Each structure stands twice: as C-alpha cells, then as structure tokens.
Amino acid sequence: MSIDVLDPRFDAEPVYWRRLRAEAGLRGDWAWDVLHRQAWGARTPWYLTVILDGSVPRGLVAGAWVGSRTRRHRFVVSGRGGRFGGLDIRAPGNSAFPGWWFDGAGDDAGCLRLLSEYLPAMRGLLGAGLKAALVRQVPETALGVVRGSLRVVRETEPIARIPTTSFGGRTDWLNSLPSRRKAHMTRVFAGFDDDSRITSEIVSGAEVDAVELAGLLRVNEVKHRDVPIVPLPQFVGYLRALLAQPDVRVLSYRDTTTGRMIGAATLFDHPEWPLARSWSALPVEDGGRKDLYFHFFGELVRWAIAEGRKGVVLGKKMPKLKASLGAELLSQYAVAMPVR
Structure with missing residues (x-):
C-alpha cells in the first residue's frame, strides 16, 4: 500500500x-x-x-x-x-x-x-x-x-431523508403525512397550481446562469449568521464548475411576469439517493412567494418518485420540520481526538 x-x-x-x-x-x-x-x-x-x-x-x-x-x-x-x-x-x-x-x-x-x-x-x-x-x-x-481515551464524541444534527419507493405519486406521499401537515401541504400545492405568476422546473445545471444563481443563493447565506463560522459566499467560478457536472440539477422558480428567478435549489442526482444540496429564495417583500420552501419539498418528492429513486436526502437543519414531512432522521456524530 x-x-x-x-x-x-x-x-x-x-x-x-x-x-x-x-x-x-x-x-x-x-x-x-x-x-x-x-x-x-x-x-x-x-x-x-x-x-x-x-x-x-x-x-x-x-x-x-x-x-x-x-x-x-x-x-x-x-x-x-x-x-x-x-x-x-x-x-x-x-x-x-x-x-x-x-x-x-x-x-x-x-x-x-x-x-x-x-x-x-x-x-x-x-x-x-x-x-x-x-x-x-x-x-x-x-x-x-x-470512542477512546481523550476522545470527545458528540451527537450532531441528524441527516434527514424521505424514502419514496412506497409511493406511486405525490398524493400517496401527502396521504402518509400527519393530518395537520397534510392539510397545510395540500393548501400549498393548490395555491401554486392556481398561481400563473410562478413556474417551477428541474433542469440540468448546465442550463442555469451561474451568476444569477449565485446571487440568489447568497440571499440565504446572509440570513444564516447564527453559526460560529459564517459560511463563505457562493463564488461564481466554483458554482459554474459545479453546474457543469452531469449529475447536478437545479430546481428553479421564476416569476413569469419578470422572468426573475425567485427561488432555487441545487441537487446532486444519484441512481438511488439524490441529495438536495442548497436552497434559497427571495423574501416576499422583495418579490418572493410565501410557502415556496414547502413547495420545494413536494417537488423533490414528486421528482424522486417519477425518476424511480429510493428517496431524496434533505441534509441537515430543521430536523423536526423535515420529520413532519415524512423524513427519517439518521443520527450522526463528531469525534475530536488528539493525534500522537
């Protein structure tokens, strides 16, 4: 070796x-x-x-x-x-x-x-x-x-993922949710279906303007300043190289009256478990739309079912909310240790 x-x-x-x-x-x-x-x-x-x-x-x-x-x-x-x-x-x-x-x-x-x-x-x-x-x-x-001497083991945020193999479509997924969440999500989808101002689609990363997407992703990064080390912004050069990869997809929301991208998620496609990598959306007062985040989860589930995937990985953050959407939470840990 x-x-x-x-x-x-x-x-x-x-x-x-x-x-x-x-x-x-x-x-x-x-x-x-x-x-x-x-x-x-x-x-x-x-x-x-x-x-x-x-x-x-x-x-x-x-x-x-x-x-x-x-x-x-x-x-x-x-x-x-x-x-x-x-x-x-x-x-x-x-x-x-x-x-x-x-x-x-x-x-x-x-x-x-x-x-x-x-x-x-x-x-x-x-x-x-x-x-x-x-x-x-x-x-x-x-x-x-x-585990061992002088090692510190701590549980960190779990990874959330929604299995989809038992669903024939988004309606089956909705029917599996707790009653209050099901009612809420049903209203969200109905509202979007009736709103001609907003369109959504999942496209390959190569079809997306890296400059436009980077600007939108930075909106979410500015919001999250509650962590010890603030994440670096999305750099256009990095994002352009990432979008060119054949397994990268983008779920984008656009305002049909202006053509402006108001919400987007980057996804890593995979034969079994695609990963939702990042999400960001404009605030309502800046042209965004209420409940876009919840509609995003529904679109991920619909797409994963249509593509025959085992499910979709949602990553960390807000585990209780994701659990209410049918996600299973996978425990994970961090270990700090001396090296001698």
Whole structure:
C-alpha cells in the first residue's frame, strides 16, 4: 500500500481520479475542477489523501488543515498555514456525507481504517505539528470504534431523508403525512397550481446562469449568521464548475411576469439517493412567494418518485420540520481526538 497526498490548488487531476469517484459513488462536488476552485476559495488548505494498492485506489480521505493562522475572514494561503494545528475531516462540498471512503468498509463505515491507517500516515507526513483531528459524519454504528481515551464524541444534527419507493405519486406521499401537515401541504400545492405568476422546473445545471444563481443563493447565506463560522459566499467560478457536472440539477422558480428567478435549489442526482444540496429564495417583500420552501419539498418528492429513486436526502437543519414531512432522521456524530 502507498498513499498520494494531493493539494487540489496545485496538483493536476490524478489518472485514477474518475475511476475512484465512480467506485466511491462521489457526487459532482468531487470533480477535480470543482475541487480546484473550492480549494482556492476556502479558508484553509485541503489535503486529499488517497490510499493505493499499486495503481488501484482503495481509500480516500479529505481533510482541511486548521492551524494557528486560520481566520474566519482570511482566505487560504499558499502554504499549510501555521506549524501547529489539526485536520478537520469532512467532505469539501456538502455536510450530508462523510469526507472519506474505503473499499469494502463494513458497519463502521471505514472509521477503523481512518484511525489506524490515515491518521498515522498524516502524522508521518505533517510531523509533530499535527496535534488533533475532528471527524464529522460518523455513523452510530461506528461509535464503538471511535470512542477512546481523550476522545470527545458528540451527537450532531441528524441527516434527514424521505424514502419514496412506497409511493406511486405525490398524493400517496401527502396521504402518509400527519393530518395537520397534510392539510397545510395540500393548501400549498393548490395555491401554486392556481398561481400563473410562478413556474417551477428541474433542469440540468448546465442550463442555469451561474451568476444569477449565485446571487440568489447568497440571499440565504446572509440570513444564516447564527453559526460560529459564517459560511463563505457562493463564488461564481466554483458554482459554474459545479453546474457543469452531469449529475447536478437545479430546481428553479421564476416569476413569469419578470422572468426573475425567485427561488432555487441545487441537487446532486444519484441512481438511488439524490441529495438536495442548497436552497434559497427571495423574501416576499422583495418579490418572493410565501410557502415556496414547502413547495420545494413536494417537488423533490414528486421528482424522486417519477425518476424511480429510493428517496431524496434533505441534509441537515430543521430536523423536526423535515420529520413532519415524512423524513427519517439518521443520527450522526463528531469525534475530536488528539493525534500522537
């Protein structure tokens, strides 16, 4: 076994990368051009560590270096960014899936190999300056592996997803909801059906203007300033590269009188579990429409059923609301640990 440690800011796409993405089931945010742009627009340097058996990739871990020079208002620098720090092990484009993959991983989702193979290898590469690691999106089935001396394990927000295989259409889904939510959603859909001012459609990302979409997505980012580290805005260059990926879709809402996009979601299509990556909409006072967010969930369900998917992943945030819409909540954990 050997490892490649790649910095997508500087390194060319490895010859095995597309094969690795296909085997690991990695979505469009793992395309090399997307990773390159994401890495230059990040606050911290990223390391992509690939475990190889000869020329065959057997594992992948993404980790952001958080060092003494990391600041919430500072972009990544050319070097590592401080002699001492830790690795934040997470996916580079979304928070719904782990930032690692191992061939043939069992119930622990590869966490044992993450601790026994990846972290020692990175300590050997980065030296004694690597003091700690934070591992996100750890499943409940891996808790027995990750618990240990001086390790802090905390449950984080669950991942919500709506299974759709038992539904023949959106009406079946509505009938499965609690009575109050069903009545509310029925009114939402009826209101949209009667409103000729608003149209919605799901199109490939390549059909969408990245500048227009970035401006709309920033509306939602400005609203959410209640987190310790405020998310960076959607950069047009990154978004344009992401939209060009064949698995990216956009659910867009437009005002037919002005042609203006008033709401949009980006989606990663997948043969089984598509992911709703981001959502944003204009406020009502700025030309938006009431209940657009709820209609968005109904459109996701309708589309997933029509496309024959197992369901749709809704990500984190507002788990109680999503549960009322029929979502199952998958527990996940974060583990902070020293690296020695």
